[in-house]
Amino acid sequence: MICPTCRYEYPGGIVVCPDCDESLVAQLRPTAGAAAIPDDTWVGVCALIGTITVELAKGALDSNNIPSLVVSKGFAPSEPVKMATDGLASLVGHAEILLVPRQYRDDASIILEAVLGEDFLQFE
Numbered sequence: 001m002i003c004p005t006c007r008y009e010y011p012g013g014i015v016v017c018p019d020c021d022e023s024l025v026a027q028l029r030p031t032a033g034a035a036a037i038p039d040d041t042w043v044g045v046c047a048l049i050g051t052i053t054v055e056l057a058k059g060a061l062d063s064n065n066i067p068s069l070v071v072s073k074g075f076a077p078s079e080p081v082k083m084a085t086d087g088l089a090s091l092v093g094h095a096e097i098l099l100v101p102r103q104y105r106d107d108a109s110i111i112l113e114a115v116l117g118e119d120f121l122q123f124e
Contacts, residue, residue, distance in 0.1 A: 007041045041102045047095035047121040060115040066108050069099045
C-alpha cells in the first residue's frame with residue numbers, strides 16, 4: 001500500500017499513512033496529461049544494527065550515487081516486517097531501517113550485501 005501524498009510504501013495491514021494521515025492506495029494514479037514520471041516511492045532495503053553499520057551502508061550507497069534515508073524502527077512500518085535471516089529476527093526491534101527510492105532497490109541490495117556481508121539483513 002502506498003501513501004498518495006508522501007509516496008512511501010507500507011506493508012499490508014496498514015491503511016493510513018502515519019505521517020500524512022492519508023488513506024493508503026494500492027497503486028498511484030498518473031496525473032492526467034503528464035509525461036511518465038519515474039517512481040519516487042521510497043522502500044525498505046534492509047535493517048541496520050549499530051552506528052558503524054549504518055555509516056558503512058550510507059557511505060557505500062553515497063559513493064554509488066544512490067539516495068538513501070535511515071529511519072528509526074519506531075518510524076518505519078512495524079507490521080509485517082519480516083527479515084530473510086530468521087536467527088536475527090529478535091534484533092530487528094533495535095534496528096534502523098534503510099530506505100532507497102524504488103528504482104534503486106536492486107542495486108542497493110547488491111552493494112549492501114557485498115559491503116555488509118553477514119550484517120546485511122534484507123527485507124523479504
